[in-house]
Amino acid sequence: MEKKSFTQEMSWLHTWSGLIFGWLLVPIFVTGAICVFWFEISVWARPEVHAMRVADPADLMEFSEAYLKKAAPDSRLWRITFPATDHRDPILTLNWLEPDGKLAKRTFVPDGSGAPVVTSTIGGRFFVNFHYALNILPRETNPVGLLLVGLASIAFLVGVVGGVVVHKRIFKDFFTFRPKAKSRQRTWLDAHNVLSVLPLPFHFLIVFTGLLFFCYAYVPSGIATLFQGSESAFLTSAATSRNSEYGDLSRTEPGTPATGMPLRTLYDSALPGLAPEPMGYIVVRDPGRNNAAVEFFGTHHHGIYIVNTPRVALDGSSGEIVRVMQGRPPVGTAWDTAAGLHMVFFGGIPMRVLYLVGGMAGAIMMATGQLLFTIKRREKTVSPSKERFFTVVDKINVATIAGVCFACVAHLWAIRLLPYGMADRPIWEVRMFFVAWALAFAHAALRPTRTAWTEQLAATAMLCLGLPVLGFLVPHSNLFEMIARGDWKTAGVDLSSVGFGIVLAMLARIVSGKRATQSLHKPSLIPA
Amino acid sequence: MTTSETSNTDLSNPELKSGEPWGRIFARVTAAIFGGYALTYAFGTAAAKVLPLQPSESVFLISMLQILVYVGIVIWVFAVTGKKAWTGLLVMSALCMAVALVV
Numbered sequence: 300m301e302k303k304s305f306t307q308e309m310s311w312l313h314t315w316s317g318l319i320f321g322w323l324l325v326p327i328f329v330t331g332a333i334c335v336f337w338f339e340i341s342v343w344a345r346p347e348v349h350a351m352r353v354a355d356p357a358d359l360m361e362f363s364e365a366y367l368k369k370a371a372p373d374s375r376l377w378r379i380t381f382p383a384t385d386h387r388d389p390i391l392t393l394n395w396l397e398p399d400g401k402l403a404k405r406t407f408v409p410d411g412s413g414a415p416v417v418t419s420t421i422g423g424r425f426f427v428n429f430h431y432a433l434n435i436l437p438r439e440t441n442p443v444g445l446l447l448v449g450l451a452s453i454a455f456l457v458g459v460v461g462g463v464v465v466h467k468r469i470f471k472d473f474f475t476f477r478p479k480a481k482s483r484q485r486t487w488l489d490a491h492n493v494l495s496v497l498p499l500p501f502h503f504l505i506v507f508t509g510l511l512f513f514c515y516a517y518v519p520s521g522i523a524t525l526f527q528g529s530e531s532a533f534l535t536s537a538a539t540s541r542n543s544e545y546g547d548l549s550r551t552e553p554g555t556p557a558t559g560m561p562l563r564t565l566y567d568s569a570l571p572g573l574a575p576e577p578m579g580y581i582v583v584r585d586p587g588r589n590n591a592a593v594e595f596f597g598t599h600h601h602g603i604y605i606v607n608t609p610r611v612a613l614d615g616s617s618g619e620i621v622r623v624m625q626g627r628p629p630v631g632t633a634w635d636t637a638a639g640l641h642m643v644f645f646g647g648i649p650m651r652v653l654y655l656v657g658g659m660a661g662a663i664m665m666a667t668g669q670l671l672f673t674i675k676r677r678e679k680t681v682s683p684s685k686e687r688f689f690t691v692v693d694k695i696n697v698a699t700i701a702g703v704c705f706a707c708v709a710h711l712w713a714i715r716l717l718p719y720g721m722a723d724r725p726i727w728e729v730r731m732f733f734v735a736w737a738l739a740f741a742h743a744a745l746r747p748t749r750t751a752w753t754e755q756l757a758a759t760a761m762l763c764l765g766l767p768v769l770g771f772l773v774p775h776s777n778l779f780e781m782i783a784r785g786d787w788k789t790a791g792v793d794l795s796s797v798g799f800g801i802v803l804a805m806l807a808r809i810v811s812g813k814r815a816t817q818s819l820h821k822p823s824l825i826p827a
Numbered sequence: 828m829t830t831s832e833t834s835n836t837d838l839s840n841p842e843l844k845s846g847e848p849w850g851r852i853f854a855r856v857t858a859a860i861f862g863g864y865a866l867t868y869a870f871g872t873a874a875a876k877v878l879p880l881q882p883s884e885s886v887f888l889i890s891m892l893q894i895l896v897y898v899g900i901v902i903w904v905f906a907v908t909g910k911k912a913w914t915g916l917l918v919m920s921a922l923c924m925a926v927a928l929v930v
Contacts, residue, residue: 305906312905450860456898507894514890518864518897520871521886524927537883630884634891 309461316461318672320454321665322695323433326703327448328665331430331505332658333707335643335651336792337423338387343792344714345418346775347408348389350786353382354411356578360562362413363393367586371395371403375553377583378402379562382409383600385647386788390416420714421725425732426707431512434729438516439530449517455506462495484678487671494664501657502664508641511634537631538606554590560618562593569595572611572623579608583615591615601647603639607632648788666700694743694751701755702739704803708762708796709735715769715776749810756807763800767793854909862916863900867893869923876930 333340342348363379370393371377380392391407406416428434435444495502515522515533526533562581570578576597584592593615597608604626612622626632639645643654673689673696713731717724743751770776770793781790871889878885904912 308905309902312902453894453897453901456894457901460898460902510894511891514894515886518867518871518890518893520868520893521875521889524872524875525882525885533883533886537887628881628884630880630887630891634887637891 306464309464313458313461313465314672316454317458317665317668318692320451320458321669322699323447323451324455325662325665325669325699327430327451328658328662329703329707330426331509332655332662334423334426334430335654335658336795337427338383339423339788340426340711340792341420341422341424342387342389343776343789344420344422345390345416346773347414347417349775349781349789350784351389351408351410353386353389353409356381357563357566358411359391359409360566360581362407362411363391364562366405366413367393367395367583370405371397372587373398375585377586378580379583380580381578381598383579383598385601387600418719419721419724421728422714425710425729429732431509438513442516445513445516449510449513452506452510456503456510459499459503459506463499482678484671484674487667487674491664491667491671494660494667498657498660498664502661504640505654505658505661508637511637512641514634537627551590553585554588556587557589557591557616559587559589559591559615565593565613565615565618566595568618568620569611569613572620573597573609576602576609586615589616592621600644603645604632604635605638605642605644607635648791662700666696669696669700690748693748697743697748697751697755698736698740701752701759702736702743705739705755705759705762706732706736708759708766711766711796712762712769715766715773749812753807753811756803756810760800760803760807763796763803766796766800851909855904855912858909858912858916859901859904862913863897863904866900866916866920866923867897869920869927870896873923873926873930876927 359381360379367374367377367379374395374397376396378392378394380390380394382389382391389409391409393405393407395403397403408414408416425434428436431448432438432444433447435441438445510517516530519528519530522528522530522533526536562583566578566581573595579596579598579600582594582596584590584594591614592612594610594612596610599605599608602608607626609623609625611620611624613620627635643651669692673692676685677689710728710732713728717727717731721727739755742755746754767778770778770781776789778790778793781793871893874889874892875885878888880888900916904916907915
């Protein structure tokens with residue numbers, strides 16, 4: 300074999316790993332971009348919490364304490380998660396540890412009335428589960444999904460480095476866009492380059508921080524050496540509180556029954572230690588015993604930190620402050636910052652919109668690369684066997700680019716349309732995603748390539764445009780009423796869907812080639 | 828490589844490689860994915876022994892470095908010829924394991 304230059308090796312790697320892993324990465328980027336708004340989608344999916352008043356934390360605390368005392372007086376652990384102060388997650392969640400070690404869960408609307416949240420739905424959570432583990436969960440028992448996404452992310456980073464090497468004239472390329480170019484290939488190549496170079500730092504950041512999120516699980520050499528392979532021992536140690544400082548619950552005995560101080564009183568003494576954050580949740584260990592320990596945690600709903608939120612622990616019987624923690628050691632803090640940059644809980648709606656746009660740009664960038672693969676090679680074509688291969692590539696491209704968008708909206712339709720009383724409703728919501736995606740694959744296999752593109756884009760556009768209409772069938776979800784109430788975060792889900800629908804409809808029209816009649820000598824962007 | 832007026836960038840040249848035997852490609856991809864994983868793991872084990880941090884801090888630091896190490900290894904495997912790649916992976920892994928055992 301003749302030795303090839305580094306540039307040639309990198310370009311080969313960029314092309315092939317881009318093609319193969321792109322089929323995974325485009326769906327990951329699409330769902331990842333959507334799940335920037337997963338809390339908003341979760342609210343949108345639960346009509347009973349739309350635009351609901353959030354009661355004062357002190358009142359919610361009284362209600363929660365009374366409820367838990369009645370429901371789980373002998374439990375060894377309670378957890379009370381408060382509705383987020385910016386109404387992003389307007390749900391009061393009560394958990395307690397059952398004698399068999401399982402965590403019980405009840406959810407309530409946030410107005411203090413004690414009415415339960417009744418809609419059984421996965422909300423926006425599926426998009427999260429898919430983009431980090433292809434919904435193959437739990438990762439502790441089956442890490443295949445996590446590892447595949449990890450490998451694809453490594454391939455992405457390699458592709459970025461390789462892509463930069465390939466583009467020696469990266470700066471000049473950035474200012475080169477020739478939509479009226481004679482060659483279809485050149486138009487797509489320019490689009491690919493512009494979409495790659497401008498958001499490159501963002502894409503590198505989002506994939507790298509995404510990898511950091513479960514970095515200890517992909518190559519668990521550190522945990523194997525320092526924690527005898529126990530991930531939970533590592534996580535406990537990393538959180539530096541909870542179990543370690545009050546003793547592991549499995550190893551200590553509960554104390555004797557005692558009255559203890561009400562949470563509300565403890566909250567008043569804890570509040571200054573939480574500043575500048577408002578309270579996010581409370582963990583009570585051995586409630587109603589003389590060794591009760593109550594820890595208040597700051598919210599992670601608007602700062603950059605996910606784990607490093609301030610926390611104040613008090614003795615449940617005397618009310619004395621046992622410990623105040625702000626942050627963690629430097630590397631743990633660095634990790635938390637990376638995780639926070641990925642989760643984008645900071646910066647409010649404008650920042651999240653930027654992330655959404657950045658993520659979508661990444662998906663489009665990779666999609667243009669996928670298209671280039673066959674367009675570039677077809678123009679020189681070639682043998683029948685290669686032609687067959689290109690056809691298969693084209694069909695997979697249709698299903699992994701247009702098809703996955705179709706499946707995402709179909710999933711949202713399922714969330715709106717499945718009967719509310721249905722058993723296993725969340726499972727069926729997820730199944731509808733995969734059913735729709737399988738349909739997209741079958742459709743792409745059966746139809747000619749360009750027709751498949753047009754039809755799938757048009758179908759997705761129609762589902763997107765129709766999504767707000769479904770709100771009229773469901774209580775509290777009428778788009779006009781939501782706007783009149785000023786509930787823009789929930790209405791935003793419907794409005795964004797309409798926005799995407801318009802863009803997709805335009806795309807479908809361009810791809811269909813109807814526009815090409817206006818300039819006959821210009822080739823259509825998608826080969827017939 | 829000369830850049831002509833029409834070629835914007837020299838993206839992949841598949842025809843160059845299409846004559847290449849699949850066996851060689853397979854060997855190289857295997858070296859990158861599995862050989863690279865093994866070396867990354869060995870690197871992490873050695874680093875876990877060497878780093879003077881508290882255990883949880885060590886694990887975070889190692890795990891973050893491992894991602895960059897893995898990316899670097901994959902690029903390196905494709906940049907050198909097949910034989911060199913396997914030799915390099917083996918030597919480096921052995922070195923890391925030696926460090927891990929000695930320290």
